[in-house]
Amino acid sequence: MSRKGLMCGNEAMAEAAITAGCRCYFGYPITPQNEVTAYMSRRMPEVGGQFVQSESEVAAINMVFGAAAIGARAFTSSSSPGISLMQEGISYLAGNELPSVIVNIMRGGPGLGNIGPSQADYFQATRGGGHGDYRTIVLAPASVQELADQMFLAFDLADKYRNPVMVIADGVLGQIVEPVEFSPKETANLPKKDWALTGCSGRAPNKIRSLVLGDNELLEHNRKLQAKYRAMEESEIRYESLETDGADIILVAYGSPSRTCRSLLKKYRQEGYRIGLFRPITLWPFPYKALAEAAHGSRMVLVVEMSAGQLVEDVRLALLNDSIIRLLGKPGGEVIQSHEVQSEIEKIIEEFKIKGR
Amino acid sequence: MTKVFTRPYSLKDVETHYCGGCGHGIVHRLIADAVDELGIRERVVGIAPVGCAVLAYDYFNFDVCEAAHGRAPAVATGMKRARPDLIIFAYQGDGDLAAIGMAEIIHAANRGENISVFFVNNAVYGMTGGQMAPTTMIGQKTETTPRGRLMEQEGSPIRVSELLAQFDGVKFVERCTITKPKNVNRTKAAITHALRMQIEGKGFGFVEILSPCPTYWGLQPRVAMKMIEERMIEVFPLGQLKDIEEKK
Numbered sequence: 001m002s003r004k005g006l007m008c009g010n011e012a013m014a015e016a017a018i019t020a021g022c023r024c025y026f027g028y029p030i031t032p033q034n035e036v037t038a039y040m041s042r043r044m045p046e047v048g049g050q051f052v053q054s055e056s057e058v059a060a061i062n063m064v065f066g067a068a069a070i071g072a073r074a075f076t077s078s079s080s081p082g083i084s085l086m087q088e089g090i091s092y093l094a095g096n097e098l099p100s101v102i103v104n105i106m107r108g109g110p111g112l113g114n115i116g117p118s119q120a121d122y123f124q125a126t127r128g129g130g131h132g133d134y135r136t137i138v139l140a141p142a143s144v145q146e147l148a149d150q151m152f153l154a155f156d157l158a159d160k161y162r163n164p165v166m167v168i169a170d171g172v173l174g175q176i177v178e179p180v181e182f183s184p185k186e187t188a189n190l191p192k193k194d195w196a197l198t199g200c201s202g203r204a205p206n207k208i209r210s211l212v213l214g215d216n217e218l219l220e221h222n223r224k225l226q227a228k229y230r231a232m233e234e235s236e237i238r239y240e241s242l243e244t245d246g247a248d249i250i251l252v253a254y255g256s257p258s259r260t261c262r263s264l265l266k267k268y269r270q271e272g273y274r275i276g277l278f279r280p281i282t283l284w285p286f287p288y289k290a291l292a293e294a295a296h297g298s299r300m301v302l303v304v305e306m307s308a309g310q311l312v313e314d315v316r317l318a319l320l321n322d323s324i325i326r327l328l329g330k331p332g333g334e335v336i337q338s339h340e341v342q343s344e345i346e347k348i349i350e351e352f353k354i355k356g357r
Numbered sequence: 358m359t360k361v362f363t364r365p366y367s368l369k370d371v372e373t374h375y376c377g378g379c380g381h382g383i384v385h386r387l388i389a390d391a392v393d394e395l396g397i398r399e400r401v402v403g404i405a406p407v408g409c410a411v412l413a414y415d416y417f418n419f420d421v422c423e424a425a426h427g428r429a430p431a432v433a434t435g436m437k438r439a440r441p442d443l444i445i446f447a448y449q450g451d452g453d454l455a456a457i458g459m460a461e462i463i464h465a466a467n468r469g470e471n472i473s474v475f476f477v478n479n480a481v482y483g484m485t486g487g488q489m490a491p492t493t494m495i496g497q498k499t500e501t502t503p504r505g506r507l508m509e510q511e512g513s514p515i516r517v518s519e520l521l522a523q524f525d526g527v528k529f530v531e532r533c534t535i536t537k538p539k540n541v542n543r544t545k546a547a548i549t550h551a552l553r554m555q556i557e558g559k560g561f562g563f564v565e566i567l568s569p570c571p572t573y574w575g576l577q578p579r580v581a582m583k584m585i586e587e588r589m590i591e592v593f594p595l596g597q598l599k600d601i602e603e604k605k
Contacts, residue, residue, distance in 0.1 A: 024439050050438040054431070055464035062428040062461070066435025069422050070402065070443065074435065092425050197420040197436070199400035199443055207414040209405075209423035 002183035009144045009173040010035035010077075012180045013103055014043065016151035017075050019182045022101070023049035024074040026063035028056055030082045031115045032171040033105035057082040061089030061102070068098035069208050071196030073155050077103035079171070080121050081112060083129075090164055091130030094225070095210030097195075099158035101151070102136075103167045105174035108333020116333025117171030119255055122310035125168050126284040133222055135229045137165045137236060138283040140254040144178035152185055157236065159190045161228055168283070170306055172256040172335065232285055239287040243269065244276030244294035248354045249345060251277045252291070252315055253304040257336050261304055264341055272357025273349070283311075288318040295319055300348045304328045304341055365389035367398050369418045378578025380568025381410050383535045384477055384544070388446070389417065391549040395556065401444040402436060404429040406453040409483040413448055427458020430465035433472045444555055446473040452482045455491040455515050462521070466561050469526025473551040473562045476517060479570040480589065487573030491515045494592050499573070514592055518565045522598040528560035530598040534567040534590065536582045550600075559601065567593055 007015070014036045017025065025040040037053060044051035050067075054060035060076045067074035078086065083104045093100050106121050108114040125138045137157050141147040147169060154165040197206055212218040242265065244250055249268075251261040258279045268275045278294050280287050295301050301324055303312040308331040315325055328344045330336045348354065364370060368389035375381050392398050398419050405413040407426035414421035424432040429447035437445045454462050454476050462474065481499055482488040488501040492514045496505040506514075522530040529551055533544035544566055551562030567589050569581035576584060597603070 024435065026435065052434060052438060052468075055460050058428070059431040059434075059461055059464065062425065062431035063435035063438070065424070065428070066404075066422075066432035066437075067439040068435075069432070070436045070440045072439035074439065088425055089428075096423075197402045197422055197443075198440070199402065200419050201399035205417070205419050205421065207421050207423075209414055209421075211411055211423060 002181055004179065004181045006177055007144060007180050008035055008175055008177045009147045009169065010105065010175070011039045012144045012148040013077065013151055013167070014039040015182060016148035017101070017155070018043060018047055018049065019184050020073065020152045020155040022073040022075055022155060023047065024064070024067040024072050025049070026052045026054050026060040026074070026076050028054050028060050028078065028082060030079045032107055032117070032174050033077050033079050033103070035174070036077045057085035058089065061086040064100050065089060065093055065098060068093065068100045069096070069197050071193040071198060075101035075103065077105065079105050079107045080109050080118065083121060083124065087124070087130035090136065091132050091134060092210055093164040094134035094136065095132060096208050097162040098164070098208070099162050100164045101154045101158055101167065102164060104169070106168060106170050108331070114333040115171070117256065117306060117335060118331070118333045119170050119257070119305050120307040120310065120331060121168060122283065122305070122307060125166050126286070126314070134225060135232070135284060136163065137161070137232060137285070139165065139167045140281060140283050141167065141169055141173060142255055142258045142279065144173070144176060144180045147173055148180050148182060156187050156190065160188070161232060163228065170255045236282060237285050237287045237290065238281035239290050240279040240281060241290060241294045242277040242279070244278055246297065247274045247276035248299045248352070249273070249275045249348055250295050250298045250301045251275070251304060252301060252311065253277070254280050254283065254311065257304045257306060260336060260338050260341055264338060264345065268345065273354065275345070286314045286318070288314070291315065291318040295324070298324065299352045299354060300324055300326055302326050302328060302344055302348065304336060306334070306336055307331050365393045367392040367418050369416055371416065373416055374412055375409065376572045378569060378571035378581055379409070380479060380535055380566070381477060383541065384475065384566055384568065385413065385416055387541070387545040387548050388448070388475065390545060391552055392419065394549065395552055397444050397552070397556065400442065401446070404432050404445070404447045406447070406449040408450040408453045410448055410450060410477065411484065427453050427456070428461055429453070429458065430461040430470070430472070430474065434465050434468070434470050437470055437472050441471070444552060446475060446552065448475050449477070450483070451476070451478045451480065451490040451492040455517050462517070466521045466527050466563065467524045469528070469560050471555055471558055471560050473555050474564070475548060476563065476565045477568045478565055478593065479568045480514070481570050481573045483570055483573060492517070492593070494588065516593060518563065518598050521563055526561055527563060527599060528601045529554055529562040532565040532567065532593060532595050532598065534585055534595060536585050554602070565593070
């Protein structure tokens, strides 16, 4: 049965997790995602689940570790400074191959920063954040509905690969209220959790550990992890490519800035400009090839992000041609206004004498 | 002929990496005995710490998980909340529990999580090479207190059992040691009691075990045991600090 309603992103994410079968939520209050802890404290008891307000984000991520280790679907959410505290735990989740979901509703940094919306944790999410050679799948929604949908996907991907999955969204998406529909999906054939610590009834004991001391054992463990990450790169890349065919200008953005770009796209298309939008949906694995194809033949690629320039580095890696890449980056927990993007587009139009109708 | 002494089924028949005279082997055995006697081997999950006992998952013959340094009580909370029917215990040393993991143990205890924690206190960091622990005694020489722990500089040893016993959520606290058969039996009884209370859903149980570290105390194993009796017990008095089941 599907349910419909108006919800803010934070609440929609929480309800989606419950619909996805998650009965364990552990979290610590931090703005701008406090609606999640409040929602879970009400909702989890109603569905026979567990909510613990942890003593810290360090504890929250380790409670997720414990629940994941016994085979339960568990998740935690936080905002930037709290996610920094979870990095140790995320490295352990990756090293121990424990399926888990971590949501970061990003705010301005560094340090305590502010509570404004931001995308400045792109590096932290896509480059590891914690210690060791590991990867997490990173999903980036652009609407409340997509945030809800990605929670289903995140739990499935986590179980499929036995890996932590992150969903990262700027504070706008946590707070914005939009219509959302929850329709439980059949999960694909997910592997059985025969590795979980469920008591060794009728089987040999299981152990979950990331300390690997034997000769070459850690090398082998890492090779196994890397093979898994390659499989993710093979199968899990997601993106949206909008009117990029033959476009002179391509905007690249994710999260709420991609919505600003999308509305500008309409305006310029109406004026006859060939302008497109490329929106990565998985920030890791990043759609390098798809972006290179989309940008083929375009005059300029404009990266729009609420940080001083982090997504732009992946765009550089995709295109290997800095001369066609420009950045509109706004750090400090500030929303990028439509007129700011428009003025960058106008500059490009003028400089390259790009014709409209 | 009747067999009067066997290795507990919950303890694997393997050599451990522990130094000669170390207390961990004894404590492992007592836990394994208790698990066997309570018949919970197939529904128990142990959590190993970071420190000398990190390899406990190679020695216990049941499901075991390793936790990040100090985080075992949080991991235990996640496990128990997700599967209340499992019997969850955390096995932690003094650096793990009383230094880096102090927040996790205090809050798990105060929430009254229905778990058992076995705290092996040997007053020193073992795995990293003999540095000062929160439980290192005044005057005790370690790698990082070469002149002996000074109260003015490093503070005094933390008595974790006393600290935790004050919380309403904590239902059982006992400090024991393993210096002689009588004490070993007492320790086993405390471990068994904590696990039984968990099985019965009665709440958070904590057993602190004063344990020798001959290697980093720089003492012969027998002398190390004597050290516990002569010095350590003075700082960390033995006995039951709390038991909600105690007969009035």
